[in-house]
Amino acid sequence: MATVLLAGGAGYIGSHTAVELLNAGYDVVVADNYSNSSPEAIRRVEKITGKSVKLYEADVRDTAKLTEIFSANKIDAVIHFAGLKAVGESVQKPLMYYRNNIDTTLSLLEVMAEFGVKNVIFSSSATVYGEENPIPYIETMKRGTCSNPYGWTKAMMEQIFEDAAKADTDLSVVLLRYFNPIGAHPTGMIGEDPCGIPNNLMPFITQVAVGKRDHLTVFGNDYPTPDGTCRRDYIHVVDLAVGHVKATDYVLGHKGVEVFNLGTGTPYSVKEIVEAFERVNGVPVKYEFGARRFGDLPEFYANADKAAEILGWTTQYTLDDMCRDSWNWQKNNPNGYRD
Numbered sequence: 001m002a003t004v005l006l007a008g009g010a011g012y013i014g015s016h017t018a019v020e021l022l023n024a025g026y027d028v029v030v031a032d033n034y035s036n037s038s039p040e041a042i043r044r045v046e047k048i049t050g051k052s053v054k055l056y057e058a059d060v061r062d063t064a065k066l067t068e069i070f071s072a073n074k075i076d077a078v079i080h081f082a083g084l085k086a087v088g089e090s091v092q093k094p095l096m097y098y099r100n101n102i103d104t105t106l107s108l109l110e111v112m113a114e115f116g117v118k119n120v121i122f123s124s125s126a127t128v129y130g131e132e133n134p135i136p137y138i139e140t141m142k143r144g145t146c147s148n149p150y151g152w153t154k155a156m157m158e159q160i161f162e163d164a165a166k167a168d169t170d171l172s173v174v175l176l177r178y179f180n181p182i183g184a185h186p187t188g189m190i191g192e193d194p195c196g197i198p199n200n201l202m203p204f205i206t207q208v209a210v211g212k213r214d215h216l217t218v219f220g221n222d223y224p225t226p227d228g229t230c231r232r233d234y235i236h237v238v239d240l241a242v243g244h245v246k247a248t249d250y251v252l253g254h255k256g257v258e259v260f261n262l263g264t265g266t267p268y269s270v271k272e273i274v275e276a277f278e279r280v281n282g283v284p285v286k287y288e289f290g291a292r293r294f295g296d297l298p299e300f301y302a303n304a305d306k307a308a309e310i311l312g313w314t315t316q317y318t319l320d321d322m323c324r325d326s327w328n329w330q331k332n333n334p335n336g337y338r339d
């Protein structure tokens with residue numbers, strides 16, 4: 001079976017993808033510098049699957065270290081998760097974001113070329129559709145204007161992959177545009193483990209529910225949406241991980257660049273998420289309405305038809321599953337992997 005290198009594979013989406021790749025029979029190598037993760041996540045991946053993962057502590061920008069990894073393992077495909085992802089921080093520290101995110105991509109592509117590795121999947125984001133495109137977003141739309149440096153790094157990296165594939169027609173690239181991943185593995189053993197104050201909605205909700213934070217501030221209730229709060233396309237992280245397995249099957253048999261949205265196609269509002277979380281788990285989540293957050297769009301969601309048609313991938317988990325599994329992870333691991 002093929003071997004897949006997960007760059008940034010100890011993180012939230014990478015660790016869930018490792019589980020699904022191992023279950024599908026792939027061998028998995030992980031390279032991560034733990035800037036936003038812990039090796040404990042991979043130990044738990046091994047427990048869940050009963051299989052082993054070759055784990056390297058490595059900065060993916062470091063071509064010498066990558067050369068060591070590619071020399072020691074016959075890599076068939078790379079999934080590039082390694083990146084900084086906090087939108088607000090990217091506004092404060094744009095150079096750090098451009099340096100880390102773009103350099104990881106360049107180093108990976110350079111070392112892949114050196115070793116003749118032709119298959120790569122990239123963690124992109126719905127954010128590249130920018131401010132202009134109408135909803136639902138479909139892959140044939142042009143990339144738009146991003147509202148922050150994080151989003152621009154994703155747009156630029158998509159462009160880098162496209163140019164690399166033009167120059168080397170043997171390259172097979174899949175760009176996956178994620179919508180809003182939430183939830184955790186149903187075992188409750190791996191999940192999202194943000195450092196400090198969470199930026200994203202679901203980890204904030206679970207930390208309020210577990211008593212670590214007093215209340216959630218809902219950013220704006222005067223948007224042109226049915227209940228006035230923003231709507232997003234939330235997707236269970238296990239569905240997203242299975243999408244990576246399908247994309248790996250695909251990338252190994254193709255050439256050129258393909259873009260896929262990974263979302264459910266159904267938007268939910270912030271208010272609906274809070275209410276579903278309280279109902280499913282029987283725990284209160286105190287919240288207050290606050291000002292809008294700069295850069296937030298009122299609503300976006302995916303047209304996910306292309307992934308269904310070409311990859312044979314559709315989502316299986318409901319919003320109730322997402323709320324149940326997020327809470328299961330948080331209450332079993334109140335301090336994340338530090339427990």
Ligand code: NAD
Pocket residue numbers: 007008009010011012013014031032033034035036037038058059060061080081082083084085100104123124125126178179180181
């Ligand atoms: P995460 O922070 O949990 O995972 C990213 C991993 O990359 C971490 O383990 C981190 O330590 C590692 N990393 C960062 N820079 C590195 C470097 N230079 N060398 C080695 N490792 C490095 O985030 P995630 O939610 O799992 O996201 C994975 C990818 O998906 C990221 O590229 C992110 O931008 C993208 N994405 C995430 C979301 C989301 O909402 N979670 C949405 C769209 C896209």
Ligand code: UFG
Pocket residue numbers: 085087125126127151178179180199200201202204216217218219220230231232270293296
């Ligand atoms: N929200 C709150 N309070 C909070 C946190 C979030 O009301 O404390 C709201 C936001 O205003 C937004 C919704 O919850 O309406 C979702 O916010 P997130 O921060 O969880 O997610 P975003 O849609 O802003 O961004 C996510 C990822 C980005 C990615 C983007 C598009 O975090 O990496 O989706 O894919 F770029």
